[in-house]
Amino acid sequence: MNIEILLAFIISSSILLIIPGPTILTVISYSISHGYKAKIPLICAVTLGDSTALILSLLGLGTLLASSAFWFTIVKYTGGLYLIYLGIKLFRSGISSKVQENNENTSSIKLFLNTYLVTALNPKGIIFFVAFLPQFINLNGNVTQQLWVLAITFVILATLNATFYALFANKVKKLLASNKTQKIFNLIGGSLLSGAGIWALSAKAQ
Numbered sequence: 001m002n003i004e005i006l007l008a009f010i011i012s013s014s015i016l017l018i019i020p021g022p023t024i025l026t027v028i029s030y031s032i033s034h035g036y037k038a039k040i041p042l043i044c045a046v047t048l049g050d051s052t053a054l055i056l057s058l059l060g061l062g063t064l065l066a067s068s069a070f071w072f073t074i075v076k077y078t079g080g081l082y083l084i085y086l087g088i089k090l091f092r093s094g095i096s097s098k099v100q101e102n103n104e105n106t107s108s109i110k111l112f113l114n115t116y117l118v119t120a121l122n123p124k125g126i127i128f129f130v131a132f133l134p135q136f137i138n139l140n141g142n143v144t145q146q147l148w149v150l151a152i153t154f155v156i157l158a159t160l161n162a163t164f165y166a167l168f169a170n171k172v173k174k175l176l177a178s179n180k181t182q183k184i185f186n187l188i189g190g191s192l193l194s195g196a197g198i199w200a201l202s203a204k205a206q
Contacts, residue, residue, distance in 0.1 A: 002138060005136050005138070006136075006149070006150075006153070008136065009136045009150055009153065010153060010157065012192060013153070013154050013157050014157055014161075015188060015189070015192055016189060016192065016193070017157055017158055017161040018161065018185075019185050019188075019189045020165075020172075020185075022118050023046060023049065023115070023118055023119045023162070024161070024162070024165050026042075026114065026115050026118050027042050027043075027046065027115065027162055027165050027166050027169070028165055028166075028169045028172055028173055030042055030111050030114075030115065031165070031166045031167075031169035032169045032170055032173060034111065037108060038108070038111050038166075039163075039166040039167065040108075041108045041109070041111045041112040041115070042111060042112070042115050042162065042166050043159060043162050043163050043166055044112060045111070045112045045113075045114075045115035045116040045119065046115060046119055046158055046159060046162035047155060047158070047159045047162070048116055048119075048120070049115065049116045049117075049118070049119025049120040050119055050120075050154065050155050050158045050159075051155050052116075052119075052120035053119065053120050053121075053125045053126050053129060054129055054151040054154065054155065055151075056120075056126050057126050057129035057130050057133070057151075058129075058133075058147055058148070058151060061075075061130060061133075061134075061147065072134070072137075072139050072143075075130075075134050076134050076135065077201060078131070079130065079131030079132065079134055079135060079197075080131075080135070080197040080198070080201040081197060081201070082127070082128075082131040082197070083131055083132065083135075083193045083194070083197030084193070084194050084197030084198065084201075085197075086128070086193045086197075087189075087190045087191065087192070087193030087194030087195075087197060088190070088194065091186055091187075091190040091194075129151075129154075133147055133150050133151070136150055137150075
């Protein structure tokens with residue numbers, strides 16, 4: 001895989017992961033209410049959850065993209081339009097920074113399962129992976145291999161991101177209450193998603 005493309009994927013994924021979604025809000029909530037005992041189960045749940053979602057996304061996707069330039073172009077352009085839609089939606093709807101407080105004495109296993117299910121079974125996440133990953137694929141290379149490299153890279157980044165939010169949950173909660181912070185997230189995330197979509201629609205298949 002081209003190192004420049006991989007670096008672009010790492011930067012794009014890192015910025016998108018920083019934006020708090022359902023998984024991260026769950027991690028913050030449990031980290032605050034259950035303390036350090038919750039952090040390892042939560043981080044493991046995010047890692048396994050993202051791995052599951054990515055595997056579900058990749059099932060059949062590699063074969064489809066490698067089968068013909070036509071289907072590669074269809075997936076790339078459809079994904080591009082979807083990314084533009086997500087970008088515009090992020091600009092308009094804002095980010096939910098509401099962290100639910102949960103003071104129940106929940107077991108580590110339940111914490112793990114709840115976070116895993118939020119991460120793995122989010123259909124929007126699966127659709128996003130199908131749209132996002134092909135934008136960094138070179139059709140002239142081994143498509144399946146490239147998809148797995150991107151998937152593994154994303155899981156590593158997601159794990160690091162979840163670790164950060166779990167360790168600094170209290171400080172992050174205060175930060176997310178700021179309207180200015182939400183606007184910054186909206187601007188950066190919306191610009192990145194829309195930019196990736198426009199790039200997909202304008203770029204020729206490699």
